[in-house]
Amino acid sequence: xxxxxxxxxxxxxxxxxxxxxxxxxxxxxxxxxxxxxxxxxxxxxxxxxxxxxxxxxxxxxxxxxxxxxxxxxxxxxxxxxxxxxxxxxxxxxxxxxxxxxxxxxxxxxxxxxxxxxxxxxxxxxxxxxxxxxxxxxxxxxxxxxxxxxxxxxxxxxxxxxxxxxxxxxxxxxxxxxxxxxxxxxxxxxxxxxxxxxxxxxxxxxxxxxxxxxxxxxxxxxxxxxxxxxxxxxxxxxxxxxxxxxxxxxxxxxxxxxxxxxxxxxxxxxxxxxxxxxxxxxxxxxxxxxxxxxxxxxxxxxxxxxxxxxxxxxxx
Amino acid sequence: xxxxxxxxxxxxxxxxxxxxxxxxxxxxxxxxxxxxxxxxxxxxxxxxxxxxxxxxxxxxxxxxxxxxxxxxxxxxxxxxxxxxxxxxxxxxxxxxxxxxxxxxxxxxxxxxxxxxxxxxxxxxxxxxxxxxxxxxxxxxxxxxxxxxxxxxx
Numbered sequence: 001x002x003x004x005x006x007x008x009x010x011x012x013x014x015x016x017x018x019x020x021x022x023x024x025x026x027x028x029x030x031x032x033x034x035x036x037x038x039x040x041x042x043x044x045x046x047x048x049x050x051x052x053x054x055x056x057x058x059x060x061x062x063x064x065x066x067x068x069x070x071x072x073x074x075x076x077x078x079x080x081x082x083x084x085x086x087x088x089x090x091x092x093x094x095x096x097x098x099x100x101x102x103x104x105x106x107x108x109x110x111x112x113x114x115x116x117x118x119x120x121x122x123x124x125x126x127x128x129x130x131x132x133x134x135x136x137x138x139x140x141x142x143x144x145x146x147x148x149x150x151x152x153x154x155x156x157x158x159x160x161x162x163x164x165x166x167x168x169x170x171x172x173x174x175x176x177x178x179x180x181x182x183x184x185x186x187x188x189x190x191x192x193x194x195x196x197x198x199x200x201x202x203x204x205x206x207x208x209x210x211x212x213x214x215x216x217x218x219x220x221x222x223x224x225x226x227x228x229x230x231x232x233x234x235x236x237x238x239x240x241x242x243x244x245x246x247x248x249x250x251x252x253x254x255x256x257x258x259x260x261x262x263x264x265x266x267x268x269x270x271x272x273x274x275x276x277x278x279x280x281x282x283x284x285x286x287x288x289x290x291x292x293x294x295x296x297x298x299x300x301x302x303x304x305x306x307x308x309x310x311x312x313x314x315x
Numbered sequence: 316x317x318x319x320x321x322x323x324x325x326x327x328x329x330x331x332x333x334x335x336x337x338x339x340x341x342x343x344x345x346x347x348x349x350x351x352x353x354x355x356x357x358x359x360x361x362x363x364x365x366x367x368x369x370x371x372x373x374x375x376x377x378x379x380x381x382x383x384x385x386x387x388x389x390x391x392x393x394x395x396x397x398x399x400x401x402x403x404x405x406x407x408x409x410x411x412x413x414x415x416x417x418x419x420x421x422x423x424x425x426x427x428x429x430x431x432x433x434x435x436x437x438x439x440x441x442x443x444x445x446x447x448x449x450x451x452x453x454x455x456x457x458x459x460x461x462x463x464x465x466x467x468x
Contacts, residue, residue: 168361180350180361207388211410220385221340227439228340232333232411271330273412278363 006113029071029089061201063116067096078206094313108301126158140295148288163198178282196252200277208274235260331365334411336437341382344370364413369421
């Protein structure tokens with residue numbers, strides 16, 4: 001992972017390749033086959049492997065600061081796979097350009113790695129709100145004398161995107177201890193239905209819809225254990241998947257069975273995996289130590305300028 | 316099995332606890348460990364998934380294979396039952412979340428763990444749960460940094 005941006009080796013090679021091919025913001029997209037060939041020239045990684053990383057960089061649900069602008073089918077969070085790299089294209093985002101400038105020493109370092117985390121790839125560092133990290137680093141670099149708790153409050157809780165709700169022991173996370181966060185979709189109750197939107201980004205919407213449907217089917221042990229069956233069975237009359245993959249919008253409409261109110265169904269739906277998920281998170285050090293360490297390592301450079309550039313680059 | 320100090324039965328159960336009860340309802344012999352077991356012991360943890368130490372004897376492995384096939388999102392992704400004695404762990408995605416079947420732990424520790432376990436009610440099913448001390452000991456051993464009082468999945 002780069003000291004100057006926190007971006008990984010393969011990610012950087014992809015950004016370098018896009019820049020070399022002239023895929024700056026406002027310029028035409030470049031075919032990913034060409035981008036990946038350039039990556040192979042740079043670091044020797046075969047296109048099929050590098051493509052997985054490229055897809056993550058361009059998928060809007062993976063990380064708060066997108067470094068690549070995608071063109072074509074980059075896949076969905078559900079079962080739809082991305083198109084082959086011969087049929088998709090990419091360009092650099094403004095943030096991608098800022099990362100490259102920081103890497104080349106044209107700008108002071110930028111905290112993209114701190115913001116994006118690595119939970120999208122099975123790691124344990126969560127993503128944070130970009131503005132929160134940027135403002136906290138500003139305060140540290142200005143020697144404002146904020147306490148650890150004040151810095152953690154400025155950063156705020158992890159933000160996984162997609163509008164899902166995050167709950168958990170944020171104090172433990174900020175103190176550098178491992179904890180489990182719960183990500184929950186927005187579940188609203190209508191007159192005769194329950195609407196599930198904004199599924200957590202690590203939920204598969206197709207699997208979630210299937211799981212809700214499966215939880216509404218009787219089990220063959222139902223007659224032997226009627227009380228368990230009643231607990232496990234969702235009182236669901238109908239399920240409509242009104243999600244739109246093209247806009248990455250989740251919307252599941254659940255209609256309760258007769259005798260069950262939408263409120264009762266809502267309480268049960270929230271516990272279905274996918275409507276909520278859990279993420280195991282930990283930071284390598286307490287959050288305030290990480291922030292102060294990052295500023296301390298780069299204090300001889302113009303951090304206010306690079307932080308301002310990054311802030312301007314994030315839509 | 317010995318008595319254990321377990322919390323009063325709550326009105327509703329997290330999905331991973333229901334998964335354990337569903338395994339029991341299908342006559343699978345196992346011990347619940349992990350966050351679901353800690354929750355059932357009254358520990359203040361977020362329940363992440365279902366961790367089950369599996370009784371390694373046949374025909375239990377065949378019953379486990381059948382139960383997992385009935386519960387799995389993708390039954391064809393489950394390893395063959397004849398390979399279970401060679402596997403460390405089988406993770407299966409179900410409509411109750413992920414079930415982690417700890418096969419090697421069962422082969423190594425079944426007799427000891429089951430000797431100190433307790434059966435606890437989940438609705439009208441009696442689910443076997445490892446003793447609190449054993450559950451914490453397993454977590455400390457297999458989860459880096461997981462000490463009693465710190466929350467880990």
